[in-house]
Amino acid sequence: MASARIVDIRAFVLRGGGADYHDQSDGHWIDDNIATPMSRYPAYRKSRRSFGINALGTLVVEVEADDGTIGFAVTTGGEPAAYIVEKHLSRFVIGQKASDIELIWDQMYFATQYYGRKGLVVNAISGVDLALWDLLGRLRQEPVHAMIGGPVRDEIQFYATGARPDLAKEMGFIGGKMPLRYAPVEGNEGMNQAIADLAEMRERVGPDFWLMLDCWMALDLDYATRLAHAAAAHGLKWIEEAISPDDYWGYQSLKKAVPPGMLVTTGEHEATRWGFRMLLEMECCDIIQPDVGWCGGLTELLKISALADAHGKLVIPHGSSVYSYHFVVTRHNSPFAEFLMMAPKADEVVPMFSPQLQGEPVPQNGRIAASALDKPGFGVELDRSLDLARPYKP
Structure with missing residues (x-):
């Protein structure tokens, strides 16, 4: 063989x-009034699909x-x-x-x-x-995880990304990451509302559940710094991808400026070992978040992870379903993983890459057993009943 x-x-x-996963129908939380770099334009403020995120x-x-x-x-x-x-x-x-x-x-x-x-x-x-x-x-x-070193733990534990961290807590997740809904264009009133939303969610989940904010590249350094300090009173664990992924210098400054104990995370839209080398050597963040489907694949993610390990940083991949699970279960510096709540109201656990993947494991009580990843390859099949179009041929 x-x-x-x-x-x-x-x-x-x-x-x-x-x-x-942004290619959803109307009414899905992932497309509903979320702060983006395009929020400054009224025509593109309400929906991420309006500016072509799913194009x-x-x-x-x-x-x-x-x-x-x-x-x-x-x-x-x-x-x-x-x-x-x-x-x-x-x-x-x-x-x-x-x-x-x-x-x-x-x-x-x-x-x-x-x-x-x-x-x-x-x-x-x-x-x-x-x-x-x-x-x-x-x-x-063999499963992919066996070919890259084998599991270092018996299960993967997850935090949930979605609009309802309170429901995620009930489902057994270790934390909840909310999308930031108010952008700098909405001024102090928007920031005050964002902090009020965070305070309300903290009241719902209690003091020990992780709460994080995903800012999706929407902020500038000044706004991100003020938001971080305002959020500290409500136990924000980290502020994620607050500014442009190309602004390494801004991230370097943000990491120095956030309140003690608050983490700065980024890397979802970074690529290759060279991009992550910049983040790591410039001390831009505490956790890097490469997406294995965007950063260069598993071959490159292994190199990125080794760099992060040498710098004492965690690697918590962005989403990416089984493609990240086989990696996370083999790495000591990836102690937990992200699960995107793809139910429209973030009120139930459904397969992240549905409808395309068949046999995709999903967390039970916020966890997936390593043994659930033991099928050959990545352990999933393609749903060939879907409308597969091959636009180019040799």
Whole structure:
């Protein structure tokens, strides 16, 4: 099986939830009056979909070995990423050994460096990389976590991201991360309302439950600093992605400026070991939050994690379902994980990447047993009844 070679790679596009979890219908909490960098424009203030957060859709990548075994992965990037996979990245995949993941990654990255480095191109690379790990696990009949060192704990514990941390507490999660609903454009009145919302939620969940704020790149340094100090009285555990991901200097200043004991977290929209090296060496944050489907895939996440470990920082991946679970369960510096509450009202636990993944494990009482991840590869299947479109072919 180690000598199996890859004979085909295919890129498909899907719409509606799943990996592109913002691609939801009206009434979903994830699209409802959340502060964003576009909040300064009235036409784009109410809904994130209004400025196109769901424009790309899901990218599905399949890789097929010469014995007919197929590995797959889902991420974001949609049709533009599918073009990159089919028309450029495929030459570095077809004909290679299924086990040559490091070689393939290196060639994909440096061949696209002149127009890539972050964003859409690295999303495409991530999708290919995850599909390769899934293929290798299926060929070897091993779960991915076994191929990267094996579990260091018997279960993964989760905090929940969603509009109702109080309900998340009842469901057994260790904490709740709320979206920030008021942007700087709404002035002091908006900040006061944000703090009132936090105070109300603290009253509901009690003193010991973690509460965090996801600011989704919406703030400037001054506003983020004032928000952090105002929130300290209500036991805010961390302030997340408060400013632009390109403003390393702003994060460096924010980390110094927040109240003692409050954590600064970021990295959801960062990519590759070089981007995270900036965050770590400049002391920008306490926790890095790479998304394995966006940062370069599992191959790159392992390098990012080693860097973080050397700097004494935690790695708590952004969402990404089974693709992060197999990583988290193997790392000492990833002691818990994020679960996105994808029920429209954040009032029940549903599979994060539904409807695209079949067999996706979900937390029970805020936890997933390591043994639930023991199927070959990433342990999930693609729902092939969905409208898979392959816009580009060789």
